[in-house]
Amino acid sequence: MAIEITAFESSPDRGQGLARDMPVRWALEEVGQDYSVRLQSFAALKGADHRARQPFGQIPTLQDGDVALFESGAIVLHIGSTWPGLLPAGLPARARAIAWIFAAVSSVEPLIVERETAGYLERDQAWFDARNALLGDRIRRRLSDVSVHLGARDWLEDEFTAGDLMMVSVLRRLKNDSLLSEPLARYVARAEARPAFGRAFHAQKAVFLSSQSGRTLAATPS
Amino acid sequence: MAIEITAFESSPDRGQGLARDMPVRWALEEVGQDYSVRLQSFAALKGADHRARQPFGQIPTLQDGDVALFESGAIVLHIGSTWPGLLPAGLPARARAIAWIFAAVSSVEPLIVERETAGYLERDQAWFDARNALLGDRIRRRLSDVSVHLGARDWLEDEFTAGDLMMVSVLRRLKNDSLLSEPLARYVARAEARPAFGRAFHAQKAVFLSSQSGRTLAATPS
Numbered sequence: 155m156a157i158e159i160t161a162f163e164s165s166p167d168r169g170q171g172l173a174r175d176m177p178v179r180w181a182l183e184e185v186g187q188d189y190s191v192r193l194q195s196f197a198a199l200k201g202a203d204h205r206a207r208q209p210f211g212q213i214p215t216l217q218d219g220d221v222a223l224f225e226s227g228a229i230v231l232h233i234g235s236t237w238p239g240l241l242p243a244g245l246p247a248r249a250r251a252i253a254w255i256f257a258a259v260s261s262v263e264p265l266i267v268e269r270e271t272a273g274y275l276e277r278d279q280a281w282f283d284a285r286n287a288l289l290g291d292r293i294r295r296r297l298s299d300v301s302v303h304l305g306a307r308d309w310l311e312d313e314f315t316a317g318d319l320m321m322v323s324v325l326r327r328l329k330n331d332s333l334l335s336e337p338l339a340r341y342v343a344r345a346e347a348r349p350a351f352g353r354a355f356h357a358q359k360a361v362f363l364s365s366q367s368g369r370t371l372a373a374t375p376s
Numbered sequence: 377m378a379i380e381i382t383a384f385e386s387s388p389d390r391g392q393g394l395a396r397d398m399p400v401r402w403a404l405e406e407v408g409q410d411y412s413v414r415l416q417s418f419a420a421l422k423g424a425d426h427r428a429r430q431p432f433g434q435i436p437t438l439q440d441g442d443v444a445l446f447e448s449g450a451i452v453l454h455i456g457s458t459w460p461g462l463l464p465a466g467l468p469a470r471a472r473a474i475a476w477i478f479a480a481v482s483s484v485e486p487l488i489v490e491r492e493t494a495g496y497l498e499r500d501q502a503w504f505d506a507r508n509a510l511l512g513d514r515i516r517r518r519l520s521d522v523s524v525h526l527g528a529r530d531w532l533e534d535e536f537t538a539g540d541l542m543m544v545s546v547l548r549r550l551k552n553d554s555l556l557s558e559p560l561a562r563y564v565a566r567a568e569a570r571p572a573f574g575r576a577f578h579a580q581k582a583v584f585l586s587s588q589s590g591r592t593l594a595a596t597p598s
Contacts, residue, residue, distance in 0.1 A: 281501065
């Protein structure tokens with residue numbers, strides 16, 4: 155069954171792989187599934203066609219046969235539930251991996267995105283500097299909790315799971331930011347060293363390089 | 377198998393049912409499972425015992441046999457996956473319901489929580505009023521997307537699912553707030569009219585009333 159995802163036609167992060175198609179590409183690479191990519195312009199994202207797939211006018215979406223999904227967490231969970239490689243077989247460990255997917259997108263990412271959003275919407279406001287310091291403190295405390303849980307282990311639980319994939323995808327937004335402590339930077343680097351990550355990263359970077367060269371890829375086979 | 381969840385010993389919302397144990401109680405009521413509640417003081421939440429269950433020192437957690445979970449979205453998904461009543465049987469519809477759980481906790485709730493957090497941490501700051509207006513606009517746009525998707529239907533998809541349960545739990549944070557449009561207020565009211573919601577609401581309210589009377593319930597059978 156053909157899998158199709160959506161991604162930005164022109165990467166706003168210039169190929170750093172911070173857009174939310176990246177965890178979906180990575181998950182598909184981890185489980186060894188080919189996929190095609192429908193590239194969307196920013197204008198098309200807000201159109202009725204795309205909103206029928208994604209109510210908030212965002213990327214990514216996934217079409218896998220008759221399964222039509224949005225929300226990167228839900229898509230990664232679907233991929234992990236459908237093919238082996240991202241979720242442990244036993245229920246207790248599987249449930250923990252899913253808890254970490256939720257922790258990444260609802261307990262860690264919102265704090266990081268709040269600071270990013272302030273950075274581009276509120277940078278000219280009088281309050282920006284004072285507030286940015288507050289946001290940094292909140293992020294630091296939350297990441298410290300993740301780091302304490304991780305301890306001396308390689309991954310959040312006994313093996314690499316979809317929970318690590320999603321947590322690392324979120325933490326990568328802080329690459330080269332002093333908010334990312336050394337232990338968490340090493341955790342991110344361990345995950346980035348996975349061959350599946352590398353394949354996903356290069357696939358999304360190819361889209362950016364292509365958009366720079368003036369051409370647009372209609373679809374990018376993996 | 378006995379199910380145990382954690383909740384605040386003393387409800388910070390004075391029994392309005394806005395804490396995150398509420399969707400877990402509601403889900404357990406929808407699927408007809410009894411549960412006990414371990415009530416936690418704010419001090420205990422930050423202790424090592426509780427952090428072993430919940431890395432961020434928050435509620436709720438769930439212990440269901442050898443499944444130990446945190447993150448309300450993950451817990452509701454576990455409940456929906458274990459007992460019938462909250463997730464459709466067919467994969468496409470089931471995947472959509474799960475997408476809405478993620479949408480609630482990662483695309484809608486963070487914007488609402490950001491405004492709440494500003495309300496108690498930044499109210500004395502010079503920037504508060506100007507920023508509060510910006511946050512209101514962001515919430516209004518996001519909720520408009522939910523409302524457009526809902527259209528004339530009763531629920532987000534063809535039937536009530538765990539996705540509605542989680543979305544309504546999030547939207548209830550805006551009760552009596554003009555940001556909640558009429559169609560979404562009616563959607564919330566429809567969900568609140570469900571008997572399972574009523575049972576969960578009264579169970580958490582009993583904890584609050586008990587804490588007010590100077591006693592503390594050690595456990596609240598459902």
